[in-house]
Amino acid sequence: MVEQGIVVLGLPESGKTTYLAALWHLLQARKVESKLKAQRLRAGEAQHLNEIAKRWLAAKKQERTFHDKNRTVTMEMMSVAGDEFVLAFPDVAGEAFAQIWEKRECDADVLSSLTARGVLLFIHATDIKPPNWIADEAKLNKLLGIKRNHGEPVPWDARFAPTQVQLVDLLRCLQEPPLGAGPRRLAIALSAWDLAEGDNKTPEKYLEMHLPLLHQYLNHGLDPSWVVKVYGISAQGAEYDGDGKDDEPSAGAKSMREMEVPSERIKVVDGKSPSHDLTEPLFWLLD
Amino acid sequence: MVTDPEAPSITCSNPDCRIAQDGRCVEGFPEPASCSHYGKPMVIVEATKPDPAKPTPRPGIRLPGAEALPAAAAQTILRDRPCNVIALVGPHESGKTSLIAGVYDMLQEDKVGNFAFAGSSTLHAFERACHDARTASNRDEPHMERTERGPATYFHLDLADVSQQRKRTALFANRDGEAYMDTQANPDLAMSYPELSRCDTLTVLADGMKLLDDSERHQVLNDVCLTIRAFEEAGQTRSWQRLAVVLTKIDAVRKAENKADSERAVRHFERIVADVRDEFGDKFAVVQAFQVSASPKGDVGERGEGMRDLLAYWMKEPHRLGHVNSNRAPEPSVRAFGRLRPIASGDANG
Numbered sequence: 001m002v003e004q005g006i007v008v009l010g011l012p013e014s015g016k017t018t019y020l021a022a023l024w025h026l027l028q029a030r031k032v033e034s035k036l037k038a039q040r041l042r043a044g045e046a047q048h049l050n051e052i053a054k055r056w057l058a059a060k061k062q063e064r065t066f067h068d069k070n071r072t073v074t075m076e077m078m079s080v081a082g083d084e085f086v087l088a089f090p091d092v093a094g095e096a097f098a099q100i101w102e103k104r105e106c107d108a109d110v111l112s113s114l115t116a117r118g119v120l121l122f123i124h125a126t127d128i129k130p131p132n133w134i135a136d137e138a139k140l141n142k143l144l145g146i147k148r149n150h151g152e153p154v155p156w157d158a159r160f161a162p163t164q165v166q167l168v169d170l171l172r173c174l175q176e177p178p179l180g181a182g183p184r185r186l187a188i189a190l191s192a193w194d195l196a197e198g199d200n201k202t203p204e205k206y207l208e209m210h211l212p213l214l215h216q217y218l219n220h221g222l223d224p225s226w227v228v229k230v231y232g233i234s235a236q237g238a239e240y241d242g243d244g245k246d247d248e249p250s251a252g253a254k255s256m257r258e259m260e261v262p263s264e265r266i267k268v269v270d271g272k273s274p275s276h277d278l279t280e281p282l283f284w285l286l287d
Numbered sequence: 288m289v290t291d292p293e294a295p296s297i298t299c300s301n302p303d304c305r306i307a308q309d310g311r312c313v314e315g316f317p318e319p320a321s322c323s324h325y326g327k328p329m330v331i332v333e334a335t336k337p338d339p340a341k342p343t344p345r346p347g348i349r350l351p352g353a354e355a356l357p358a359a360a361a362q363t364i365l366r367d368r369p370c371n372v373i374a375l376v377g378p379h380e381s382g383k384t385s386l387i388a389g390v391y392d393m394l395q396e397d398k399v400g401n402f403a404f405a406g407s408s409t410l411h412a413f414e415r416a417c418h419d420a421r422t423a424s425n426r427d428e429p430h431m432e433r434t435e436r437g438p439a440t441y442f443h444l445d446l447a448d449v450s451q452q453r454k455r456t457a458l459f460a461n462r463d464g465e466a467y468m469d470t471q472a473n474p475d476l477a478m479s480y481p482e483l484s485r486c487d488t489l490t491v492l493a494d495g496m497k498l499l500d501d502s503e504r505h506q507v508l509n510d511v512c513l514t515i516r517a518f519e520e521a522g523q524t525r526s527w528q529r530l531a532v533v534l535t536k537i538d539a540v541r542k543a544e545n546k547a548d549s550e551r552a553v554r555h556f557e558r559i560v561a562d563v564r565d566e567f568g569d570k571f572a573v574v575q576a577f578q579v580s581a582s583p584k585g586d587v588g589e590r591g592e593g594m595r596d597l598l599a600y601w602m603k604e605p606h607r608l609g610h611v612n613s614n615r616a617p618e619p620s621v622r623a624f625g626r627l628r629p630i631a632s633g634d635a636n637g
Contacts, residue, residue: 105347131395132422134429135583135590150427156418158411162395169353169410176351213395213404220447220454221405 001076002085006285007113009170010122011163012094015191015235017062019122020073020091021052022235022266023278027075028053032263036077036279039084044074057262059253061240069093070110079283087282090116100173101166102158114174115181118285122189123167125196125232128210131162164214168221175223183225187281193232193269202271203232229270231281237265300327353411355440358481361458364408364443370456373601374482377492378510379464382535382581384431386490387442387459388416389581390598393591398449400595402602405445405454412442420582429582434463439482446602455602460486468510470517477521484522487605488529489571490597491515493559495536498552499543508559515567527606530571531597532560538580538588553578572606 010016027038043049048071052062073089090113100106106114141148171186173179190196190203199206207230208215218228237259238252256265266276297307301324306312312319319325356364364370375383391413394404407413420429439462447454460482470477477483491511497503511532518524534540534556543549560576568574577600579593 099347100350103347104350104352106350107347111348131392131417133392133582133590134420134422134424134426135588137422138428148427150425152425153419153430154423154425156415156424158414160418160421160423161410161414164395165410165414168404168406172406172408173350178348179350212397216394216398216404216447217406220403220449221445 003074003088004085004118004286005088005090005113005116006118006120006282007116008089008091008120008122009097009114010094010189010191011097011124011166013127014094014122014124015189015233016091016094016122017052018056018235019189019191019233019278020049020089021056021062022263024049024053025056026263026266026276026278027077029261029263031261032266032276034277034279035080035283036087037080039076039078042076044088045071049073056236059236059238059240059250059256061242063243070096070107070113072113079286085286087286088116090114097166097170098159101161101169106179111178114179117181117184118282119174119184119186120189120281120285121167121170121186122191123163123207123211125190125192125206125210127192129161129163130210131165162213164211167211167214168217171217171222175226183223184227185285185287186222186226186228187285188228188230189233189281190230191233191235193267194234194237197232197234197269203230203269204271206232229281229284232267232269233278233281234267235265235278237267298326300324351408353409355409355412355442355461356458357440358438361441361443364456364458368456369454370458371488371602371605372458372460372482372486373488373490374460374486375490375492376467376514377464377494377535378468379433380431381464381492381494381497382431383464383492384416384434384461385420385429385535385581386492386533386579386594386597387461388413388420388431389579389591389594390457391442391444392417392420392582393594394444399591400599401448401450402446402598403449405447407442407444409441409443412440416442428584431582434461436463436466438462439480448602457602467514470521471510471513474517474520477518477523480523483518484525486528487607488531488601489515489518489524490531490533490601491563492533492535493556495534495538495540495552495556498534498555499540499548504552504555508555508562511559512562512566515563519567519570524567524570525607526570527572527609529600529603529606530563530567530574531600532563532574532576533597534576534578536580536583537578537592538583541588575600 008016026032026034055062070093071091073091075087075089077087078084092110092113096106096110188207190206196206201209222228237256239250241247241250241253259265264276266278268275268277268280270280299306304312304324306319312322312325375386377383390399393399418424419426419431439460442459442461444457445454446457462480462482483489491514493507493511497507540549540552543552564574577593577597579597580588581591581594583590
C-alpha cells in the first residue's frame, strides 16, 4: 500500500494531541461525513491513540506527558475516491520545535519526518505570544494610571521571541538544507478556534490580524512552489476538565459530554461553510 | 630464562611500546634514552563505564544559523539577489542599532509603507537587538546593547515592495560607533571598513539627546562633518551613493522641558544638514535629512516615527546600478584579440 506522509508541527500545547485524539475518535466512530476514512482499527501507536481518544471522549484535558516525545502514528486510510493508503503521521513534540529555534539543530530521527511533503502546522489561536514594547506599555500605563514596578533586567533568551518569529524561522528552515524538500503543501491549523471565532473573521484574516509578520512572510517570503491554506479547528468544542483535585468541573465539558454524537463537538472552518470533518486538512495536504 | 631480580625494570609511558619485553623502542630510537617516553611510568586511566540510565546525548544536525552575518556570508547574499547595503554611522549610543531593530519591530505589526517582510536569516540577531525595548527584558525604559568592537556584521531583511511586486534585500552593516569616530583622527582606518565604499546609502546619525545639551551640541556637528570628511579623504565614498542625515531620538527633543531648547535642537540639526549639503552635496548622488524616533523612551512620541520614509529611501533602486548602466559600451576593437579582452576581464556591458 502506498505510504503518504504528513508531518504535524507546532509549539508545545498548540493543540496537536487534541487534534489526533479527536481525529482517531472521528475515524473510528464513523458518525459524521469525512473525506478520508479509516480502513482498519490497527494503527501505529494504536495504544497511544486509544488513550488520548478516551480522554477526549470524557472531555478531559490531554496530559502534558502524552506529548513529550516524537511519535509516528500510522493509519490505514481510504479516500472518498476509493484510493487506499497508509497515512504516516510523524507527530513531532513541541520540544523538538524549540530545539530548532533556540539551538539551531534537530535530532537525526526527526529530520526525515520534517521532509514530508505535507506540513500540518498547529498554532493555538488564543495563546499567541506577541512582541510587547516598553514604549507602548508606558503609554497604556499612563492612560490607566498604573505604575509598574520593574525588577532586575532580564538578559535575552531565544525563547522570549514572539510566536510569529519562531514560526517564520521554522518555515525558513523547512525550505533550506538539510530540511528543504522542494515544493510542499502547508496547512495552518488555528486550534481552539471556538475561542477565536467570536471575532467573526475567517481563519486567514484572523492570522493576518494576530500574526502579521507570519502573514506577510506567507504571502511574500515563502517559496512560490509552496501552497498554503489556513484552517480554524476546534477539536474540543469547549474548555475540558482538568485532572487536578482543585480543578473545578467545566460547564463546557459537561455540555460536550451531553452531545449525542461526540464527533459533532468538532468544527473545521476554512472560509467556507464549517464542517465536523477533521480529515479535511489532511485530504487537502494529500491532494 | 632467568631474570635478574636486582636488574632495574624498564619502563615506558607509551602503552604501545614493548621495550621491556623485546628491547626495541616502538618510536624507532636506536638509543632508547633519547625517546621522550622512555623511563617514564605508564599512566593507566581507568575506562569509564557508560551509565545505562543516562544515555549520551547525540549531537543534533546543524540547521541554518540566525545570528548577524559576517562579511563573507553577506557577500554571498549580495551575489545572489538584488540587494541594498545600508551603512549606519554615528557615535556610541546615537541610535544605530535602534534604527535597525526599529524597522524589524515595525514589521512585527504590519507592512512599513510599501514594504512587507519576506524573510531574514538573522532572526536571533534582530530579536537580541530588540529585546531591551520589549517588556520581556523587564526594563522600565528601552535600552540598546552596545555593539561589540570588531569587524562589521550584517543584519539581513528580505523585503517585498508590494506596489511594484518585487523583492529586494536590505543588508544593514553594524559596527561599533567608536570605530567610525576614530577615523576623524586617522582617516586611513576607514579604508579597512568595506561597508563604507560598498553601501548604497551612507546613513549618518545626529543624536537628538546631545543636540539638547549645550555642552555637546557643537560636537554633534563636528562628528557628522568630520566623519564624512574622513571617509572621503580615505577614498571610501562614491558619487553614486545616497547620504541620509538622520536626527535620532526626536521624541526626546520634543519632550524637552523647555520648548525653546527643543526648537533650538531642531534648528541646530537643520544647520548640520545645510553644512553637509554645502560641503558634500556634490560628492553624493542625493543628500536627504530625516527625523526619527525608533524606540521612544517614556510615553511621548510614536514608536517608529519617521522610519517609514527612511526605509523607503534606503530601499530605492541603487544609483550604483544606474551608474553602471549609464556607462557607454566600449567601442568594439578592430582586432580580434582586442574584442576578447572586455569579456575575459568581466568588464563587458550587458
